Amino acid sequence: MEACNVVEREVDKILLKFGVVNEHAETVLQDLIHHIESLKKEFAEAPANHELTPGQVQILKEAMKKVCETVHRLTTEHRELHGSVSKVGKAIDRNFTADFASTSREDVFSGPEKSHLLNQVICQHFYRHGMLDIAAELAMEAGIKTDEGTKEPFTELNYILDCLKQRNLEPALDWAKKHREALLAQNSSLEFKLHRLHFIRLIQQGPSKQTEAITYARQNLTQYVGRHGKEVQALMGTLLYLPNGIQSSPYSHLLDPTLWLDIHDVFTREACTLFGLSVDSPLSVCINAGCTALPTLLNIKQVMQQRQVNTVWNGKDELPIEIDLGKDGRYHSVFACPILRQQSTENNPPMKLVCGHVISRDALNKLTNANKLKCPYCPVEQNPEDARLIYF
Numbered sequence: 395m396e397a398c399n400v401v402e403r404e405v406d407k408i409l410l411k412f413g414v415v416n417e418h419a420e421t422v423l424q425d426l427i428h429h430i431e432s433l434k435k436e437f438a439e440a441p442a443n444h445e446l447t448p449g450q451v452q453i454l455k456e457a458m459k460k461v462c463e464t465v466h467r468l469t470t471e472h473r474e475l476h477g478s479v480s481k482v483g484k485a486i487d488r489n490f491t492a493d494f495a496s497t498s499r500e501d502v503f504s505g506p507e508k509s510h511l512l513n514q515v516i517c518q519h520f521y522r523h524g525m526l527d528i529a530a531e532l533a534m535e536a537g538i539k540t541d542e543g544t545k546e547p548f549t550e551l552n553y554i555l556d557c558l559k560q561r562n563l564e565p566a567l568d569w570a571k572k573h574r575e576a577l578l579a580q581n582s583s584l585e586f587k588l589h590r591l592h593f594i595r596l597i598q599q600g601p602s603k604q605t606e607a608i609t610y611a612r613q614n615l616t617q618y619v620g621r622h623g624k625e626v627q628a629l630m631g632t633l634l635y636l637p638n639g640i641q642s643s644p645y646s647h648l649l650d651p652t653l654w655l656d657i658h659d660v661f662t663r664e665a666c667t668l669f670g671l672s673v674d675s676p677l678s679v680c681i682n683a684g685c686t687a688l689p690t691l692l693n694i695k696q697v698m699q700q701r702q703v704n705t706v707w708n709g710k711d712e713l714p715i716e717i718d719l720g721k722d723g724r725y726h727s728v729f730a731c732p733i734l735r736q737q738s739t740e741n742n743p744p745m746k747l748v749c750g751h752v753i754s755r756d757a758l759n760k761l762t763n764a765n766k767l768k769c770p771y772c773p774v775e776q777n778p779e780d781a782r783l784i785y786f
């Protein structure tokens with residue numbers, strides 16, 4: 395953060411300078427242009443065979459001199475500006491680390507197969523964000539086959555989200571109707587929330603829409619009395635206050651515009667769950683995780699260099715330290731063997747012993763002696779073959 399502040403101060407300085415130089419240049423140039431314009435006008439108005447008087451020659455000479463001087467001064471100012479701009483660059487170099495070499499593995503992105511995968515991920519990211527033309531261009535240039543399957547859900551979802559942003563509920567309602575059963579199976583209240591917004595929009599338009607609102611509620615909201623009883627009650631309550639305005643009623647919170655932002659999120663989440671997709675694009679998840687982890691990794695790199703233990707970090711499939719990516723970065727449980735103090739892998743999975751204690755398979759094999767195993771914790775003696783593999 396301190397580094398950002400230092401750079402920001404430099405940037406502020408340069409912006410201030412830009413402003414001053416710009417203003418100055420503008421006035422000087424304007425004056426000059428005026429002067430030349432008036433001289434030009436005088437020339438134009440002079441008779442064809444008019445000869446310049448010594449005084450006029452003097453004025454012309456002075457004007458030319460002034461132009462030369464101004465250009466010279468502007469160039470100098472420009473050069474000085476350049477110096478200040480390069481100072482910003484130096485501040486960035488000084489305050490930020492430029493060498494990330496040790497925090498990544500070179501082989502991760504090299505090779506045609508891997509760069510193809512990388513392009514695919516980037517392409518999918520564009521599809522997800524509705525940037526279809528960019529995605530199509532990238533797919534064409536990188537030779538990625540876009541089967542409609544990867545593109546289709548996003549095209550539809552982005553269209554619906556765009557409509558929701560413009561407060562058009564129709565496409566979202568149609569979609570929710572089409573997927574009603576699957577949505578209910580995941581305990582979704584998306585369809586109800588969409589109907590609720592439609593109802594709120596009607597009553598917001600005042601008493602003239604009362605009949606329409608009641609008809610809409612009868613047709614679309616009665617089915618939710620069971621699951622959303624309280625909310626339906628509140629919606630009906632608004633009808634009482636319709637003549638005097640909902641704004642000054644106990645139900646004014648229903649007019650909160652955040653409900654519209656909320657529906658955007660609810661729709662994205664529910665639709666992604668339905669299609670078995672993560673809410674965030676995998677690319678943004680990776681980049682965010684990487685950015686969060688970088689400072690810690692750079693720190694540990696420094697420590698390792700100081701203590702000259704660079705070579706210790708050989709098991710490159712795991713990080714030299716644990717990094718907490720926060721709640722959003724947690725996707726599945728991990729198991730670390732209490733005996734070997736290693737995270738379990740596919741080759742070394744967690745095993746549950748008869749007594750209920752869990753250790754990794756490598757630890758189990760190491761502790762087994764003559765087909766007998768003594769649990770390192772309780773210590774029940776048992777047959778190692780009775781241990782069961784655990785899946786997270």
Ligand SMILES: [Zn+2]
Pocket residue numbers: 747749750751769770771772773774
């Ligand atoms: Zn045990």
